[in-house]
Amino acid sequence: MHRRRPRRPSLWLGGVASVVAGTLFVVFPGSEGHADAVPGTGAKKVAAAGATTPFVTVEAESGMLAGAARVRSVKPGPTAPTAASLETEASGNSLVELKNTGDAVTVPNSSGKSANTLVVRASIPDAPNGGGIDASLNLYVNGTFRQAVTLSSKQAWNYREATTNPDDPKAGGMPYRFYNDFPVRVSGDPIPSGSTLTFRKDSANTAAAYDIDSVDLENVGPARVQPANSLSVVSYGADPAFGKDSTVAIQNTVNAAREQGRTVWIPQGKYLTNSLASKPLDFTGVTVDGAGMWYSTLYRKSPLPATSWRSQTLVGSGTTLRDIQIDSNAVWRGVGGTGGADYGINASGAGGWLVQRIWTRHTDANWLSGTNGLVENSRTSDGYGDGFNINNGNTKNPDKLGDNITVRNNFARNTGDDSFATYSDAGASGTNGQVTAAKILNNTAIAPWWANGLRVAGGENVEVRNNLVNSVSSNSALDIGVFGDTGHPLESATISGNVLIGGGGWNGVRHGVRISSPPSTSLYPDAYTNVTLSDNVMRGAFRAGLYIDRTRVNATLTGNTVDGPATQGIWIASGVTGTGTFTGNTVTNLRPGQVATQNDSPSTFRITG
Numbered sequence: 350m351h352r353r354r355p356r357r358p359s360l361w362l363g364g365v366a367s368v369v370a371g372t373l374f375v376v377f378p379g380s381e382g383h384a385d386a387v388p389g390t391g392a393k394k395v396a397a398a399g400a401t402t403p404f405v406t407v408e409a410e411s412g413m414l415a416g417a418a419r420v421r422s423v424k425p426g427p428t429a430p431t432a433a434s435l436e437t438e439a440s441g442n443s444l445v446e447l448k449n450t451g452d453a454v455t456v457p458n459s460s461g462k463s464a465n466t467l468v469v470r471a472s473i474p475d476a477p478n479g480g481g482i483d484a485s486l487n488l489y490v491n492g493t494f495r496q497a498v499t500l501s502s503k504q505a506w507n508y509r510e511a512t513t514n515p516d517d518p519k520a521g522g523m524p525y526r527f528y529n530d531f532p533v534r535v536s537g538d539p540i541p542s543g544s545t546l547t548f549r550k551d552s553a554n555t556a557a558a559y560d561i562d563s564v565d566l567e568n569v570g571p572a573r574v575q576p577a578n579s580l581s582v583v584s585y586g587a588d589p590a591f592g593k594d595s596t597v598a599i600q601n602t603v604n605a606a607r608e609q610g611r612t613v614w615i616p617q618g619k620y621l622t623n624s625l626a627s628k629p630l631d632f633t634g635v636t637v638d639g640a641g642m643w644y645s646t647l648y649r650k651s652p653l654p655a656t657s658w659r660s661q662t663l664v665g666s667g668t669t670l671r672d673i674q675i676d677s678n679a680v681w682r683g684v685g686g687t688g689g690a691d692y693g694i695n696a697s698g699a700g701g702w703l704v705q706r707i708w709t710r711h712t713d714a715n716w717l718s719g720t721n722g723l724v725e726n727s728r729t730s731d732g733y734g735d736g737f738n739i740n741n742g743n744t745k746n747p748d749k750l751g752d753n754i755t756v757r758n759n760f761a762r763n764t765g766d767d768s769f770a771t772y773s774d775a776g777a778s779g780t781n782g783q784v785t786a787a788k789i790l791n792n793t794a795i796a797p798w799w800a801n802g803l804r805v806a807g808g809e810n811v812e813v814r815n816n817l818v819n820s821v822s823s824n825s826a827l828d829i830g831v832f833g834d835t836g837h838p839l840e841s842a843t844i845s846g847n848v849l850i851g852g853g854g855w856n857g858v859r860h861g862v863r864i865s866s867p868p869s870t871s872l873y874p875d876a877y878t879n880v881t882l883s884d885n886v887m888r889g890a891f892r893a894g895l896y897i898d899r900t901r902v903n904a905t906l907t908g909n910t911v912d913g914p915a916t917q918g919i920w921i922a923s924g925v926t927g928t929g930t931f932t933g934n935t936v937t938n939l940r941p942g943q944v945a946t947q948n949d950s951p952s953t954f955r956i957t958g
Contacts, residue, residue, distance in 0.1 A: 398848040398886075399793040399817030400758045404468070404567035405460035410443040415549070416452035420445055421560075425915035429891040430822075430855040433509075433525035433798070435472060437822040437854060439562045440762070440796045444472075447486075447559040453549035460566045463539035466643060468565035469498055469548070470762070472527040473556040475506035479516045484556035488533075489547040496536040498548070500559070504711055504731065505529050507681050514654075515681035515688065525822070526798045528562060528763055530710070530730040532643070539568065562796075572617045572640040573672055579614040579638065580606045589618020591648070596622045596630065599647075603635050612636040615645045615673060622660065623650040629691075633665025633698065639673035642708040642728070649677035649712075651689030659685050661692035666700030666719070666748070676710040682733035682765055684713050690733040692716045696724075697742060697749045714766065717756070718742040718749040725757040729764065735804075736761030736794065739787040740772040751784035751808075759792045767828075768794030769816065773807030773837035779872050783837050784808040789816060796820045799856075802849065805880075806832035811842035819850045823859070826852030826887070830865035830878050830899075838867055838876035845883045853891030853915065861890025861914060866901045877901040877927060888912040894936070897929070898922035902954070905930045911945075913938040921956075923949040932958040 410420045422443035423436040430437050435444055445454040458464050469486075476482050481503030488495050507515045508522025518524065540546065550559055575581060583589060585605070586598035599613075599620065606613045613632075617640040622630065630647075639645030649660040660677065664670055681688030693709030694716070696702050701721035708727065709715055713734035717724060718741055729736045737756045742749030751773065761768040769792050773784035787808055794802040794816065802818030803826065805811055818826040826849035830839060852861040862885075866878040878901065887894045887909065894911035895918070897904060902925060911918040911934070918936030921929070936945035948956060 398815045398846060400760045400791055402760050402793070404565040406563050406565050407456045407459060408441055408443070408563050409445040409454050409456065409561040410441065412445065412454045412456040414445065414454055417449050418445055418447050418452040418454055425889055425891050425913065427915070429853055429915065432523055432855050433822055435527050435560050438525070438527050438796055438798050440470070440820050442820050442851065445561045447548070447550040447561065448557065450550055450552050453547050454561055455545050455547040456564055458540050458542050458544045458546060458566050460568070461542050462568040463541050464566035464568055465535050465539040466567045466569045467533040467535060469500070469531045469533060470528055470562040470564070471500055471531065472505060472529070472560040473500050473502050474558060475502050475518055479506070479518045481506065482556065484554060486554050486559050487549050487551045489549060490540050491544050492547070497553070498531065498533055500531055500556070501529065504680055526765070527560070530762065540566070569641070569643045572644040573638070575614045575616065576612060576638055579612040581614045581616060582620070583616055587620055589616055589620060591619040591621050593621065594623055595620040600630055603630070603632055603637070606635050612638060615639040617644040619646045619648055621650055622647050623652070629659050629661045629663055631663040631665070632668045632670055633663060634667040636669040637673070638671050641672045642674045642706060645672065646674040646676055649691070651678060653678070653680065653689050654687040655689045656687070659691055661695045664694050664696035664702050664704060666698030666702065668698070669703045670694065670707060671705045672707070674708040674710065675712060677712055679711050679733060682713065684734070688733070693729065693732070696722055699748050699750070714738045716740065717754050718751050719754065720750050720752045722754045723757065724759065726759065728760045730762045732763070733765040735766040735770050736764040736768040738767070738770045738772055739784065739789070741774060741781055741784050743774045743776065743781070745776065745781045750782055751787065753786040755788040755790065756792060757788070757790045761792065762795040764794070764797040766797070766800040767804035768797045768802050768818070770804035771806060771808045771811055772832055774832070775835050775837045775872055777835055779835070783840070786810045788812045790814050792816045794818045796822065798822050801825045801828045802852070803827040803847070805829045805839060805842050805844070807837035807839050808842065809840040811839070813842065813844045813847065815846040817848045821852045821854055823854040823856035824852070825859050825861060825863045826850065826890070827862045829863065829880050831867045831871065834868065834871045836867065836871070838873045839878045839880060842880045844880060844885060846885065848886045848888070850888045851890065853893070858892065860893040860896035860920070861887045862895045864895070864897045864902055864904055865899045868899060875901070877903050879903045881905040881907070882909055883907040885909045886912065890914040893917040893920040895919045896922065897925055897954070900924060900926060902927040906932070906934050908933045910934070911936045914943070915940065916943055917947045918943070918945040919947070921948045921950050921954050925950040926953040929954060929956040930958050931956055
């Protein structure tokens with residue numbers, strides 16, 4: 350018999366609401382945390398926060414439990430987490446655990462559409478000696494068995510600071526990176542809207558535990574057809590059946606299309622790209638179209654442990670890349686390292702580039718430099734680095750300026766570093782140019798297993814608007830300042846309309862949002878961080894809601910809401926110099942003994958307004 354779990358306050362799906370300058374932000378059930386601004390009487394208009402996606406996410410903990418299934422969760426309280434856990438890495442910091450035969454969780458198809466695909470976010474245990482296991486979990490639709498879903502931990506369960514390799518559970522490391530997204534093609538008819546999906550551990554499902562975080566439901570349309578005036582990679586010898594390597598054939602197609610002024614077509618299929626060619630795939634100057642991110646996959650199968658392996662996909666001036674998935678067998682972090690990881694896409698070029706509707710999985714960062722680049726309507730999941738990082742290539746190069754790069758309406762989950770970031774590096778000699786006019790707009794960042802949801806590390810005229818961050822395991826929901834001793838200062842940034850849930854993770858002493866400046870060892874030790882934050886929601890931090898430290902900061906805060914932090918609402922550490930212009934901000938739902946604003950630098954950091 351099904352039993353409904355007791356209702357509890359949720360950090361997101363299921364009715365998050367925060368008031369910002371008269372505007373009510375509501376996160377509706379099944380919306381993947383897309384927070385809409387609902388104007389009330391006299392309300393100020395604030396744009397919706399987060400990406401608009403073609404799928405709807407249902408959190409497992411919102412479902413009905415059967416057998417001995419239980420909800421595991423962590424929430425802000427007197428103590429913050431000191432180590433990674435299944436709870437800290439879960440979206441909403443909650444999951445459902447199935448350990449016994451008959452344990453089950455039932456969730457609805459609340460998407461309003463029939464679902465022909467699912468993405469199940471789940472974790473199963475590692476193998477005793479590392480390397481992971483495979484195990485199935487049974488899916489029932491409206492109480493009738495539909496199919497077994499295959500899960501795996503072979504690309505999960507890394508061990509921080511292990512003395513042998515990051516995949517070794519017996520080398521003294523802290524376990525983390527527990528989850529993976531598992532795309533599922535629904536067998537038989539699509540699952541109608543309003544139907545129930547039950548995930549049940551039956552006798553054939555042999556993992557010791559199944560930890561279910563969430564389920565995405567999507568109605569994927571038919572595969573796209575070949576565009577006119579395009580060259581098919583299959584005609585040049587690429588194998589869509591994954592039987593032989595296709596790297597050289599794909600590159601030959603690109604080269605021919607470049608010479609002939611035509612485009613490249615990657616038909617439906619899965620293409621093996623494990624050739625030890627001297628260069629990665631280079632799409633510079635060409636339009637490359639796939640049949641869709643659920644249909645055309647470039648799969649990197651690095652020989653592990655990898656040696657001098659580079660499997661990134663290069664996007665250069667004049668490139669348009671659309672409608673493909675890039676996946677790999679990488680097992681731990683390290684660009685070109687032994688774990689097999691490399692950049693998803695590496696974009697540069699003074700002539701501009703465009704990336705639309707791609708999905709990178711099990712890759713390192715999508716590394717974005719150049720001038721006038723745009724990536725939109727894309728996804729990244731289960732990464733080993735940043736989700737999308739706007740940068741200047743860590744070099745002085747006219748093709749890698751980091752000027753006017755926009756990241757818009759993208760979805761990132763389970764990234765291995767900042768989900769969305771700007772990174773302006775001056776170089777050891779300080780000669781690299783400043784990143785300018787970077788824009789991070791209307792994106793969603795869910796449960797990065799390392800680092801921050803959003804990171805603004807240097808730059809000029811940076812805009813971070815209307816993004817949603819939910820559930821950050823190790824660091825902060827948003828970190829503002831610089832990166833490293835060679836990082837350029839943050840000359841100016843506008844951070845507005847974002848919904849920032851959680852932060853204050855286990856990696857040292859972290860907070861919901863942090864603002865800092867270059868350290869004394871920096872190339873710019875006297876530089877100030879200059880930032881304006883307006884109409885943001887900072888909710889449910891595991892320590893202070895907003896923390897300002899080290900050492901020179903000019904911050905303007907207008908119309909922000911800090912809601913329910915574990916400690917102070919706004920905390921200015923000792924030793925900070927600068928100014929704070931604070932107007933119309935609200936700190937609410939403080940815990941007993943905590944204060945709305947604590948200024949430990951009253952003589953050097955003057956708050957006005």
